[in-house]
Amino acid sequence: MKLLIIKKFMTGEEIIDLANYLIGEEVFDDTSAPDLIFLNTKKDSIESEYEFEFLKTKATLTSNDLPTDFLMPLGKNSLYIGVIPYNQISLADSIGNTGMNFYIDYTTSKIYLADSTSIVGAILNYIKKTDDITNTSSPVWPKCQEIISYDMSIEYLEGLDYDPINEAKAEKLRTARTKLFNNLININSKMALTSMGMSLNTDLGSLNTDGKVDIYG
16 A cells, blocks of 8 residues: 655645555545546535635626536525525415526526526626546645545445444545545635625725725735
8 A cells, every 4th residue: 555645735646645545445545437436426525515715716697507616505595585496486486586586497497586686797606626637736725635535535435344343444434525525614614704794894894094995905
């Protein structure tokens, strides 16, 4: 097994090396397309678990097409106050302020207002889907990229025929994974506070003695 060095920014190859180390044998191969697909499936799953600051973005809609990097909507959106589940579209008329609600058809990657008003020009705030990781590229996370390795190894161990040793190993990995994820959330909270402070400074500015406002970040 390769010499293991956990770095702040890990390539796909290093993420797979760590997953193999956690399992205790060479299970995954960074040159295998299916294994890289599995890695990116885990990456996407983790990115959808929480509204991470480093994945937040927005786009002004020019049509009903969702942005190509759209993963999921944020809790609050400019002009809109809530998402209507696609299977409840027929009930939209019974929901108050339907023009302020939208629904998403994930099968066609389209977004619509509940009352069929044009959505062009609206601002959609959302969590973006990051680029797929290759064996030489890294996730765009600030830290804790090894969570992907833990998720890969945990799912592999859980898929084996029951064995008390493998189950104990999986449980140990789940505990460590929870700590890593909580660490990432703590980092995210600090980023959110920093972002909030910059937003307040930018919005409020600084009133000078001449009555003009300086905008600063």
